[in-house]
Amino acid sequence: MMISSRGRYVLRVLADLAQHSGGEYIPMKDIAERQEISLKYIEKIMPVLTKSGMVDGLHGKGGGYRLNRPPEEYKIGEILRLTEGSLAPVHCLETGASPCGRADRCSTLSMWRRFDKLANEFFDSVSLADLLPPPPHDPET
Amino acid sequence: MMISSRGRYVLRVLADLAQHSGGEYIPMKDIAERQEISLKYIEKIMPVLTKSGMVDGLHGKGGGYRLNRPPEEYKIGEILRLTEGSLAPVHCLETGASPCGRADRCSTLSMWRRFDKLANEFFDSVSLADLLPPPPHDPET
DNA sequence: TGCTTATCCGATGAGTATAATCGGGTAAGG
DNA sequence: CCTTACCCGATTATACTCATCGGATAAGCA
Numbered sequence: 001m002m003i004s005s006r007g008r009y010v011l012r013v014l015a016d017l018a019q020h021s022g023g024e025y026i027p028m029k030d031i032a033e034r035q036e037i038s039l040k041y042i043e044k045i046m047p048v049l050t051k052s053g054m055v056d057g058l059h060g061k062g063g064g065y066r067l068n069r070p071p072e073e074y075k076i077g078e079i080l081r082l083t084e085g086s087l088a089p090v091h092c093l094e095t096g097a098s099p100c101g102r103a104d105r106c107s108t109l110s111m112w113r114r115f116d117k118l119a120n121e122f123f124d125s126v127s128l129a130d131l132l133p134p135p136p137h138d139p140e141t
Numbered sequence: 142m143m144i145s146s147r148g149r150y151v152l153r154v155l156a157d158l159a160q161h162s163g164g165e166y167i168p169m170k171d172i173a174e175r176q177e178i179s180l181k182y183i184e185k186i187m188p189v190l191t192k193s194g195m196v197d198g199l200h201g202k203g204g205g206y207r208l209n210r211p212p213e214e215y216k217i218g219e220i221l222r223l224t225e226g227s228l229a230p231v232h233c234l235e236t237g238a239s240p241c242g243r244a245d246r247c248s249t250l251s252m253w254r255r256f257d258k259l260a261n262e263f264f265d266s267v268s269l270a271d272l273l274p275p276p277p278h279d280p281e282t
Numbered sequence: 283t284g285c286t287t288a289t290c291c292g293a294t295g296a297g298t299a300t301a302a303t304c305g306g307g308t309a310a311g312g
Numbered sequence: 313c314c315t316t317a318c319c320c321g322a323t324t325a326t327a328c329t330c331a332t333c334g335g336a337t338a339a340g341c342a
Contacts, residue, residue, distance in 0.1 A: 002143040002230045005301065008249065015248040027317060036243065041302055047319065060310030061316045076252065089143045102177065107156040107272045108149065111217065115263055122259055131248045146330065168288060182331055188290065201339030202287045283342100290337070298329080308319070 006045055007083040009037050013046075014079065015131040017055065018071040025056075025064035045083070052082055071132065077123035087123065089115050147186055148224040150178050154187075155220065156272040158196065159212040166197075166205035186224070193223055212273065218264035228264065230256050 016031045028046065032039040046065065050057045054074070056066045067074070080087055085094070090112045092100040103109055157172045169187065173180040187206065191198045195215070197207045208215070222228055226235070231253045233241040244250060 002228075003253075004299090008231060011249050012247075019248075025317095029317075038302065040304080043318070044302090044320085050318090057318055058310075059308070059316085059318050062311065063309085063317050065318085087143075090149060106153075107160075107274070108152050111267055111272065112144075115260075118259065118263055119256075122256055126252055131252065133248070145328095166288095170288080179331065181333080184289075185291085185331090191289090198289055199339075200287085200289050200337070201341095203340065204288050204338085206289085285340105285342085287340085288338085291335085293333090295332085296330090298327100300327080301325085303324080304322090306320085309317090311316085312314090 003080070004084060007080050009035075009042055010045060010049065010083045011076065011079060011131070012037070013042060014049075014055075014067070014074065014128055017065060017067050018074075018128045019132050021066055023066070025058045025062065025066050027064035030064075048082060054079070054082075067128075071129040072127050074128040075124045076126045076128070076131075077120055079128075080123055081120075087116070087119050088112075089119070144221070145225060148221050150176075150183055151186060151190065151224045152217065152220060152272070153178070154183060155190075155196075155208070155215065155269055158206060158208050159215075159269050160273050162207055164207070166199045166203065166207045168205035171205075189223060195220070195223075208269075212270040213268050215269040216265045217267045217269070217272075218261055220269075221264055222261075228257070228260050229253075230260070 012035050013028075013031055016035055017026060020026055020030075028043060029039060031037075032042055046055075046057065049055045050065075053068070056068050058064060058066070077087070088094045088097075091097055092103065092109070093112055093116050100106065153176050154169075154172055157176055158167060161167055161171075169184060170180060172178075173183055187196070187198065190196045191206075194209070197209050199205060199207070218228070229235045229238075232238055233244065233250070234253055234257050241247065
């Protein structure tokens with residue numbers, strides 16, 4: 001399994017936020033219940049999202065979390081790179097990784113590079129909006 | 142990092158086998174030295190490859206390992222699915238995984254399915270032969 | 283029959299990361 | 313000042329990866 005629970009949970013939380021938010025703040029308690037995720041666990045992960053500016057968190061009564069962009073502008077790749085650290089298939093392709101001394105004679109490196117590009121492009125082509133259920137059909141038809 | 146050392150090592154070992162073998166058996170000691178991989182560690186992984194019929198192992202003097210197909214017929218996807226167990230991005234897409242009770246209302250499942258397909262198709266489109274260095278150029282030109 | 287080579291097998295251990303819990307601290311509203 | 317809800321740190325259980333060690337087994341060769 002390539003993607004950790006942290007990354008999977010965050011995607012579902014953000015999708016839930018996108019779906020149920022009309023600008024107001026949504027408490028994590030509600031989302032944790034809907035998504036059947038441990039409140040304490042997800043509470044611990046949320047600060048990563050606020051610090052990166054993806055969501056706003058508000059304390060106290062009437063508080064909770066809120067997206068601060070329209071769902072179309074959240075690329076899944078951006079979210080996963082943040083929570084997973086990297087989407088690279090191998091260590092030597094992670095950003096800031098110590099360069100491998102065998103890179104010049106590694107038989108597999110160029111394949112990993114191509115896959116890395118493919119994976120990043122795929123996840124950057126999907127947005128939060130794409131994860132939402134289709135809007136109810138126009139009753140006219 | 143998505144791919145474990147086990148998978149990465151096996152690919153390099155098989156590529157080395159493909160490159161240096163002309164039908165005879167190659168001892169792991171040679172390959173471990175060339176690839177700078179711990180002999181003891183790779184020794185432990187090789188039985189997976191013999192049991193699956195990918196390579197032949199022969200004991201004793203003059204022994205070692207040998208591919209039993211031409212390199213073109215080894216798809217990287219086949220090798221990685223064997224050593225990694227699965228290429229699935231999430232647990233619920235692994236073969237034989239216990240079905241997730243939330244599948245019908247999971248907002249991310251269809252995206253994971255599409256990525257799973259993409260990754261498997263990519264690695265099935267690359268063969269061991271593609272990892273070998275280009276053959277020496279025809280001296281005529 | 284032994285000697286050498288090389289695959290094979292099991293037990294073990296160090297190290298790391300994930301997933302999760304607990305208890306409390308801090309900000310905001312009514 | 314009470315409730316709500318985000319925030320923070322410490323701790324733990326678990327699992328897996330990577331690797332080492334010692335030896336068993338098989339095969340060729342003198």
